[in-house]
Every structure is written in structure tokens, then in C-alpha cells.
Amino acid sequence: MTYKRDPGLPFQTLEEETIVVDPKTREVHLLNDTAARVWALLASAQSVDALAAALGEEYDAPADELRAGVEELLRGLGDKGLLAGSAEAR
């Protein structure tokens, strides 16, 4: 299964964080640096394994922790409707 961010959502990257706006719900989401990195990777379709591997090269953390973190983040992004075809992805 792969995941991709909703291409219709406006966002702005700050120094380390990223702000994502959902015009439909008028909700604003602030992503921390790690989540912002995943958000950048989600510009193209990515699997959990691919995301965890990419983060593994940049962050000093055990692989299982990274994978769990990625899964939790993707769930959160999906619940907030920030992923393309979130319903199918879940």
C-alpha cells in the first residue's frame, strides 16, 4: 500500500515546520520537523517501508521506532483528511 499527500491542499514550509491548510474544513495543521519531512516525501506515492528507510538515513533512531512513528503519522494525516484517497488508504 502506498500513501501520497492530497495535492489540493495548500501548504507552506517554514524553517523546520510546515503549515498545511484544508480549505474545505478551514482547519490549519502545523507539522513538526519530522512530520514536515514525511510530508515532503509524500509528494509522490510512498510505502511505509520507503518512508521509514528514507528517515533512517536522516535520523538517528532504531528502525522499528521509525516505522512505528511513520505508521502513526500516516494514520494521523489520514484521519485529518490530508492524504490523497485517505479512505482507500485506510
Place this chain on the structure above:
Amino acid sequence: MKAARSTASANLTLSIGGLVGHLEIEGAEPIFLEQLRARYGAFELPDGDWVARDFSLRLKLDRLPPPGASATKRLALTEARPLEVTAAARAIAARRWDFQVRLAGRSSHGRITYSGEGRCEASPFAVDCVLRVLFATLLPRAGGMLIHGCGLRHAAIGVVFPGVSGAGKTTLARKAPDADDVLSDEIVAVRRLDDGWRVFGTPFWGDFARGGISMRSWPLRTVGFLNQAREVAMTPITSSDATLRLLGCFLSFATDRASVERSLAVAVQLCAEVRSVEANLTRTAPTATVFRKLAPHLGPEVTRKVPPANARELISEFRAVLRKQRSYAFRPKGSTAGAWLKSGDALAVQTLGLGGALAPGDVLLSWIPGPTPDEDALACHRLPASGARDTAAWGELLGRVTLVARDGKTRPLPGRVGDLARSFGPLVALPMLRMAGR
């Protein structure tokens, strides 16, 4: 027999946040136009086809709402047919149960201007909503935005306190020692100009029931996000936190991607360039305490005089002072074609309501708008024998010159100036752009 009531079209040109919008209102009863001018008068520009407009809207008014149109009924109608705004690069449409407008943009001389038409119930609520939608939609396209917030002038700077309903915006406004320092208790305009961010008052108010007194903007030094607390404290916050909070307080109706991206970019830039704090305030803390706590976050030179951004702002502020004090003395700089006025002279001006009706020979001070805000001018004219009907080209008549002071001596200019003024020639025009150190 009932007297016929005039419902001819009327022009209302407003400048809010430095953006100029022109309404051609058809079918308005005179009393309704008076209502509009009472509300928006501080932001009204003298009429002139040559004035550069960001949007022009021909608005046909429907008949007055029936007497039974209570607030409850209006609320129910608004819930049934709520506001819908769609915006594209060159098109803006907005509709609600009580209005419908559509504007199209076109490029002219390197800028995009919008024009269109619509219909609207002859209700101040409907007209106000139309204006809020248009200015909120167009300001981000000019590098600004409308913010839900209380704006206060402090010394020579402006501070915005954004907050949602119930955050304490009106409470803060009510505590201001001088109500004229309140730019609005509900919605202020911010915009980045050449010299940085500025905050403008608006005619969009909340329970404070009055808005800004002029088009004058002030350097925006700090954004203080309101938070009700037990003691007054100002806590600096990061620009990303500020952006997130600001996005919750900016007035936006369009939900298309381009509009949201534009607003997001404006918010990010503002929060990156202007200090932000969480303004923890109590209901009873006096304004002086608020600004004492805020002082470390206002930056240096709070009292440094910053001139108005342009001649339009300057004259608008002059008009506000004149309306408040009813008379005003100042020393203009400019050129004169009349022997009665020389460089260095001081003028005393009275509002037109004082001193009786206008009469030939009176010397009148008027605001002549220019194509751009920097080209607005004050000018003096002598009222010709044909009277006030020939004064349409003079712009807005602000007052009557009652006195000229030169070398410490006063030279009266009697209202019905008589032989003295009549000897000055048929017309005395005096551009006076350079007032107040400009």
C-alpha cells in the same frame, strides 16, 4: 400627497487597507445613503472617475426588507442560504440570501482591476457583508489581509490583537483612553507597504459600535494574540506558532486553493517580519498596564514620528481632525495663485456647518483626489457668484477658511468675504500637498 422620494444612483468610493472600491448604488432611498455614509464616511474618498479603483461594483438595491424582518428571521434565512464565495484568478462571485454579486478582473497598466454588478437587499447588514467579502478577498492579492482583531494606535505605532469571538477584543477597545485610538474592535486591515507592515482601521466594527476614524495607517510593530488570563503577561511566540494562530483569525471567505495559498503566504510573511506575543490579559487591566507589559516587545522608537504613507492618508486624517474639532489651524506648504496667501501663512479652517450658509466670496478648502494616493491634494477655491452648484470639480468640500495669519498678524477672511475676497480674482487654487512635514 406624498412627496416623491429620490432613488437615483449614488456613488460611494471607499478606501480600506489602501484598497479602493467604488460602489454605484442604484435605487437607494436618501435616508439609506445617509446611513451608509454615517457608517463608512471616515473611509469615503471624494468621487472622481480618474481615481484608480481596485474594484467597481454596480449594486442594485432591492426594496427595503419588510418590517417583520427581525434579527431572528435574518439568522434563519442566513442559515438556510448561507454565504457562498467563489474566487478565481479573474473572477469573484458571492451570494447569500440577501445579496448576489459577480466581478471580473482585467489587466490595465500592469494591475488587475475588478468590475461587476449585483443586487442586494437595501439593508446595512447586506451591504456590509458585500464589502467585507470583497475587501477580504482582494486584500491578499495586494499583499494584505483583514484580521479578526482589535487594533489600537499607541504613540506612533499600531498593534493588532487578534482573537476569535469572546477573546476580549471589544473589552480591550472599550478600555482605550481615547476612542479615536481604536482602529476597530472587530476587523483591522494589515498590508505590507514599501516601508514595512502597516495596520489600518476599518469601518467593520463589533460591539464597540465605531470603527477607525480615518484611512491613516500605522506601522505594525507587534501582533498580540489575545488570551484571557488572571494576570497581564506578554509571552513571545515563534513565527510558526504565530502563523498558525493568525490563520485562525484572518477573514477569508474564498476556499479555492489559490486564495488559500495567497492568504497563507501573506500570514507567513507577516509573522516572519513582525514580532508576535501571546497577550495574556485580564478583563480589568487598564490599557496603560497592557502597553507597559508590551513595551519590551514593541521595539525601539515607539514614539518616532512616521509620516502618513501618502497624501491620501494625510488628508483623510486631516478631515478626521477637522470633523472632530470643527476648526483647525495649520500652515500649508505649496504654491499659490492668490495675493492673499503667501508661503509661510497659516490658515484657520472651520467645518462647513459653522458660520452659516455658504455665500459667494467664501474661500473653501477641498480635498481633490488624484489617480493615486500620492496625488491627492488639498486646494483652496473662492466660491463664485454662481454659488455652490459649480463646485462639483472641487472634490469634497472640507471647510471654510476663516483666517489667514502672517508674520504674527491675523488677516480675517470674512465668510461673505465681500469686496476683499472678490478682489482676489475669480478663482484661487492652492495645492497643499506638503503638510505636516511631508
